Amino acid sequence: MKLLPRTAFSRTLVLLVSVLLINQVVSYLMITLYVVKPGVQQMSYLVAKQIQTHQLIAQQRLLPNLQQGYQEISGVEEFTLEQAAVRGLQGATAYSFIANEVSKVLQQPVEVRFRQTDVIQVWVQIDGQxxxxxxxxxGFNEGEVPPLLLYLLLIGVLSIAGGAWFARWLTRPLRRLQQAAFDMSRGVYNQKLPEAGVSEVRSVTRAFNHMAHSMEKLEADRSLLLAGISHDLRTPLTRIRLAAEMLAPTGEAAEQDPMFAGIVHDIDDMNAIVDQFVDFVRSPEMGEQALVQLNELIHDVALTNEYTELEPIQLMLSNDLPAVWVNETAIKRVLANLVVNARRYGEPPIVIASGVDKRANQVWFEVRDGGKGIAQEAFEHMCAPFSQGNAARSGEGTGLGLAIVRRIVDAHGGQLRMQQEPGGFCVRVELPLKSRH
Incomplete structure (x- = not known):
């Protein structure tokens, strides 16, 4: 259910508050049954006995001085209905519980009413009289808080405050662990987490630190391997191209030689593959971020495209797009990769649009083309390194284009989405509007 708490902090706090409420209810019932109720019964007994004594003395008409003296000492007074109404009976409140207790002592039905003034007035009428x-x-001062209520309120506030502090202390290592896991999923490896909290949480943190260290070492080894391969391939590729140019025919015959043209084309493709390896290795390294306008980056990519492609890129940019903290080079790489994919696997026209979603506190840009696109499952598969969609691709490339895009977007804390539209295919990048850390 959506109403149930989901976080460990809220669940712990709800558990503590629930236990506290149960404890308060039980304490209230126990105090009422074993402290308040006996006191009320004792008071009812004394009131009933005073009335009985007053009746007994009133029957001894030969002792008027005794009756008057007892009335002055005990405070018991007898009034007619008219006299009682004048002296405060109308403002008194009936209490059936106390009436039952007084009836048990007097052994006859009575009505009991209470009225609070400077003193507590107990009005009693015996049935038939x-x-x-x-x-x-x-009496007691009405402005003062009853001791029982003050006790329960004080215990409740202290218990809730202590429970909230305990829940926060208990979940603080889990929040750090959650943030570290999220950063690691984006390729960001932070410092070793402090092993704090209860023993179970310390054990999990220790295991996470060990896993993070292993993954960081594995990532470093993979980056070193890809960088080494890229570096080692450039020298033989250069020698092959130099040898091909030396052995190729001169003049116009060189341009018409299919073997020479094929060798040059293959060498260019291999150099492009090496460049993608280098880009993939460097993609998690965001470097310094700056407050930039995405529209300016989009214009730069579109301008570069005009020098290399015949088909221009159409722009649909928002005029009120706010600046955002990003790495300029990395976002340009995202745009360039998406445009290359749109040209290679889609159909014209190619459109780059931008906008802002103030409700979600984010800016976005998207690259659209007129192609058929791919399914959501295939898109997620293609975002993995060295993966290609067989239905949409012709086998060209290394399968690193979308993987680089995904890693850069994740490193910026953004989202990469695809949308299958009636007129084509769209890849959307959403970046959060956040201040610089």
Missing amino acids: QSWYRVELE
């Missing part, structure tokens, strides 16, 4: 008895008890 027209008169009311009033017993005054020592």
